[in-house]
Amino acid sequence: MDTIASIFTDTYWSPYIVGIGIGVLSWLSFLISGKPIATSTSFAQTGGIIENFITGGKADERPYYKKIKLKINWQWMLVVGVVLGSFLSAIISGDFKVGVWVPSLWASAFGDSAVLRVLVALAGGVILGFGARFAGGCTSGHGISGTLQLAVSSWVSAIFFFVGGIITAHFIYLVIA
Amino acid sequence: METKKQVSETTQDAKDIAAVEDRRPLFFGLGFGILFGFLLHKGGATKYDVIVGQLLLTDFTVLKIMLSAVVTGMIGIYFMKSLGWIKLSLKSGSVGKNVIGALIFGVGFAVLGYCPGTIAGAIGNGYLDAIVGGLAGILLGTWIFAVMYPKLKDGILKMGDFGDITIPRLLKVNDWVVVVPAVALIVLLLFWIERAGF
16 A cells, blocks of 8 residues: 555656656547647637737637637646646645746756746747747647657657757757856 | 426536536546646656756656657557547648747747646646746747738748648558557667666
8 A cells, every 4th residue: 555655656757657658648538539638729729818808809800819719628628637737746746846936957057046037938938839839739749649640740840849959958058058 | 388398498408418518528638637747747847957958968858758658659549540449630731830830949948948738737846937937938929929820821831831641641651561660669769768878
C-alpha cells in the first residue's frame, strides 16, 4: 500500500513512463472523443472571447474566429484539465510553488528580478502564441499528436520548433547572458 | 390533453438528453486534460528549467517524453486505424506555416520557456511568470494572428502548400512500411541518448 501511494506522491516519474502514458492517452482520446490532444487553439478562442467581452462582439466578425469558432469545446476543457491535473500532481507531491516568479535557470543568468522575467515571458508568449497559430499547432498538436499520426505538416513543424528553439535558447544563454 | 402532455414531456426529455449529450465531450475533454496535466507535471515538463534545458541540450527529459509518447501513440493509432476503429485527424500544411510559423514558434518557445500545453501545466504548478507574463502574452499573440489572418491566409500561409498528407501517403506505401522503421529509429535514438549519458 505504501508503495502504491508513494508513486503518486513522487514528484517525478521516469520520462519514459510519462511518455508512454501520454501515448496511451492519445489512443483513448482518438477512440472515445475522435480527437487528437492539442492545446493552442484554445488560447486563440480565449483571446477572441476576451475581445468579444471588451468590444461587445467585434471578434465574431473576424474571419479567423469564424474559422475556429468561439465557444467552449472539448479542447478548451482539455486545457482547463491540464491546469487542474498539474495542480493535483503538484499538490500531492508537495511540489506546488508559492510566490515563485523567476525560474532558477533564468535567475542564474539574469538575476532574480521578477519584473524582467515577467516582461520577457510576456514577449515570449506573444511570439509563441502568434507562431502557434501561424504553424497551425504547437508542441502537443503538431509535436506529439501530429507526429504520431505521421503527418508531414507536423513532422516539419516539430523539427522547426526545435531548430528555432535551440538556436534562440543558445543565443539567450550564450550570447546575451 | 394526456397525449399532448406526454408529447411535450418527450420533447423535453429529448432536449435534456441532447443537452447532456452535448456536454459529454466537455467532460471527456476535461478528464483527458487532467490526466495529461498530471503526466506533464510528473515528467517535469511544467518547469522552465527542464524545457529550456532541453533547448540548451543539457537536459533531454522533454525529448524522451515526446518520443516515447510518439512511439506508443503511433503503434496504437495505426493499429486502431487498420481495424477501422478510428480516423486520422491531420492538419494541412505548407512551407509557410510549418517552416516559417514553426521557426517563429521556436523563438517564442525559448524566450518564454513554456509552450501552450506546458504553460497550462506551469500555471497549475504555481509558477507566477507563467500566469502573469506568459499566459497574457500567448493570448495577445494569438489575437494579433487573428487580426492579421485575412492578410496572411492567401499569401504566406499558402506558400508551398502540401495539404493534409501522411508520410506513407507521400511515399505511396503501406502505413506499416513507415510505422515499423519509424518506431525502430526512435527507439534506437532513445537508447543512444541514454548511452550518451543524457
